[in-house]
Amino acid sequence: xxxxxxVFLIIGLIITGILVNPILVKKRRNRLKNRPFPPLWNxxxxxxxxxxxxxxPNEIRRLQGHIQVFLAEKQFIGCRGLQVTEEMKLxxxxxxxxxxxxxxxxxxxxxxxxxxxxxxxxxxxxxxxGKYVVEERRVARLGESWTNDQLVVSWEQVKQDTNNWxxxxxxxxxxxxxxxxxxxxxxxxxxxxxxxxxxxIWAKVMTEAYQQLCNDVxxxxxxxxxxxxxxxxxxxxxxxxxxxxxxxxxLLSKHPALYEQLQRYYQLDPVQWA
Ligand SMILES: [Zn+2]
Numbered sequence: 001x002x003x004x005x006x007v008f009l010i011i012g013l014i015i016t017g018i019l020v021n022p023i024l025v026k027k028r029r030n031r032l033k034n035r036p037f038p039p040l041w042n043x044x045x046x047x048x049x050x051x052x053x054x055x056x057p058n059e060i061r062r063l064q065g066h067i068q069v070f071l072a073e074k075q076f077i078g079c080r081g082l083q084v085t086e087e088m089k090l091x092x093x094x095x096x097x098x099x100x101x102x103x104x105x106x107x108x109x110x111x112x113x114x115x116x117x118x119x120x121x122x123x124x125x126x127x128x129x130g131k132y133v134v135e136e137r138r139v140a141r142l143g144e145s146w147t148n149d150q151l152v153v154s155w156e157q158v159k160q161d162t163n164n165w166x167x168x169x170x171x172x173x174x175x176x177x178x179x180x181x182x183x184x185x186x187x188x189x190x191x192x193x194x195x196x197x198x199x200x201i202w203a204k205v206m207t208e209a210y211q212q213l214c215n216d217v218x219x220x221x222x223x224x225x226x227x228x229x230x231x232x233x234x235x236x237x238x239x240x241x242x243x244x245x246x247x248x249x250x251l252l253s254k255h256p257a258l259y260e261q262l263q264r265y266y267q268l269d270p271v272q273w274a
Contacts (some may be wrong), residue, residue: 037064044091071090074112075112077114079115079152095162110182120154121154124137168242181237193265209258213225226239
């Protein structure tokens, strides 16, 4: 009996070693990236990712590689009876992997499962009202990114977003931007930047743009970014990411410094895609 337990323990350790060893992980991912991208998958991505055809051949190849890794490493769970289809997985993976084209090398490391609801889902929210009163209410949500290992999206919303790519709203871009932000453990609107020297200018530009959005929202001024970005710096980064990908021209003309920071971070220039 003890012998069997020891054998299982050793096998478990070997498997864990293979899964977490960075060199082996890299090798496994490279193998996945080099797999041929099925033509049916390509047709789905082309159909559901409106900017796909504007990417350079090199970016398309890299995106396809990332999608292969993403689909192999993340688990999709259908909620409220939803059967997760190939189209759902590929659409969500393709949009999420746009954020990885800067080759920072990580695949949303904390995330394990993506929960897909057919449409909006409801959660019970508690809010303090005054000193001794707690108010409970049922609120509808379209997506959220949890710090444990899950992310939630409504498929109806994902589809709607792919059909309206230019409206500056995209639940997948939004929730996966939160994942990037949460990679260092904190959600405060600062993802892991390439160089240590990048943080000072990032903080300056982001703080200024965030404060401007807060002021504009307070004064009822029309803004390029969704007013939800004024909630806190973490939401600001997620909303700025949505705007960067979906309304790049407006963002560049109204907030060039912010656009430049996002362009440097994502290593992409979406104004070229129009
Ligand atoms: Zn958010």
